[in-house]
Amino acid sequence: MKKILIGIDWGGTFIKLGIFNFKGSLLGRYRLSSPEFSQPSRFFKYLRKRLEDIFKKKGLSLSKVKGVGIGAPGVINTKEGFIYYLPNIKGWENFPFKAIFEKEFALPLALDNDANLFALAELKQGEIKGVKNAVLFTLGTGLGSGLVLEGKVFRAKTSSFEAGHFPMDFKGRKCGCGSRGCIETFLGSNYIVKKANRILRKKISSPKELYQLALENNRQALEIWRDFGYKLGVFSAGLINLLNLELIVLSGGIAEASTFFMRSLKEAIEERTMPPFLRGVKVKKSKLRDTAGILGAYEFIKERLSRGSFR
Numbered sequence: 001m002k003k004i005l006i007g008i009d010w011g012g013t014f015i016k017l018g019i020f021n022f023k024g025s026l027l028g029r030y031r032l033s034s035p036e037f038s039q040p041s042r043f044f045k046y047l048r049k050r051l052e053d054i055f056k057k058k059g060l061s062l063s064k065v066k067g068v069g070i071g072a073p074g075v076i077n078t079k080e081g082f083i084y085y086l087p088n089i090k091g092w093e094n095f096p097f098k099a100i101f102e103k104e105f106a107l108p109l110a111l112d113n114d115a116n117l118f119a120l121a122e123l124k125q126g127e128i129k130g131v132k133n134a135v136l137f138t139l140g141t142g143l144g145s146g147l148v149l150e151g152k153v154f155r156a157k158t159s160s161f162e163a164g165h166f167p168m169d170f171k172g173r174k175c176g177c178g179s180r181g182c183i184e185t186f187l188g189s190n191y192i193v194k195k196a197n198r199i200l201r202k203k204i205s206s207p208k209e210l211y212q213l214a215l216e217n218n219r220q221a222l223e224i225w226r227d228f229g230y231k232l233g234v235f236s237a238g239l240i241n242l243l244n245l246e247l248i249v250l251s252g253g254i255a256e257a258s259t260f261f262m263r264s265l266k267e268a269i270e271e272r273t274m275p276p277f278l279r280g281v282k283v284k285k286s287k288l289r290d291t292a293g294i295l296g297a298y299e300f301i302k303e304r305l306s307r308g309s310f311r
């Protein structure tokens with residue numbers, strides 16, 4: 001029996017889990033959902049139970065697992081595997097995740113910010129392959145971001161590139177991170193839904209419904225998406241000026257609506273970027289879609305294990 005690695009993409013509502021062999025073939029993928037994600041002690045019990053069930057059903061042995069990679073939606077110290085906090089999931093403040101996970105499961109764990117791992121997946125197997133400087137956005141509950149600089153995923157002290165928490169408004173609305181007026185408070189899904197409910201006559205509860213309305217040619221819905229693209233474009237122009245980016249990659253659930261905001265996004269980039277920086281800049285939608293998170297987590301644990309200097 002071949003050795004196995006597990007890649008986990010930990011989101012606000014679901015945990016996506018992929019089982020890979022060492023060659024990178026996906027042997028199975030699962031979507032787990034639990035109200036217990038915000039309680040660390042129950043989280044580990046739940047994860048163990050689900051892993052046991054999944055492996056039993058597949059006729060695989062958990063003893064073949066050589067390591068686990070996890071992307072979590074927040075500010076992480078990758079080296080220590082320490083969670084400072086997850087802006088949209090309470091209960092994990094200052095949590096030594098790697099230490100507890102490794103004790104609980106007796107397996108090596110590599111933990112990083114989820115958007116960093118999306119960027120790693122794109123760098124290894126997707127749109128960022130061969131590109132030196134790029135930003136990836138995960139458009140969903142929050143505005144996650146990963147940075148590839150000089151051909152590598154950028155990881156500094158906290159390992160996170162939190163472009164979503166760049167303050168755009170000196171006063172502004174309160175943000176999940178504790179600050180105010182962050183770009184996320186203009187582009188996160190909660191904000192879009194609230195805005196839509198102010199403007200539309202109909203109550204909606206998710207960006208998906210707003211996407212549906214745009215498909216039906218609802219003018220107000222189309223205008224909300226146009227404005228979304230414009231704001232993301234202006235912000236992207238700032239990042240391009242700052243970092244000499246060649247590429248912006250859009251991923252996450254809301255990227256599926258890009259038909260309705262790609263044009264205003266590109267127009268805003270053209271209008272607001274300093275001309276010498278604009279040459280050759282591209283905006284692309286991720287093709288890895290749902291697998292990016294688990295794939296990035298797999299690539300990350302594989303990289304860490306092969307480096308040998310695991311701890």
Ligand SMILES: [Zn+2]
Nearest residue numbers: 165175177182
């Ligand atoms: Zn913020």
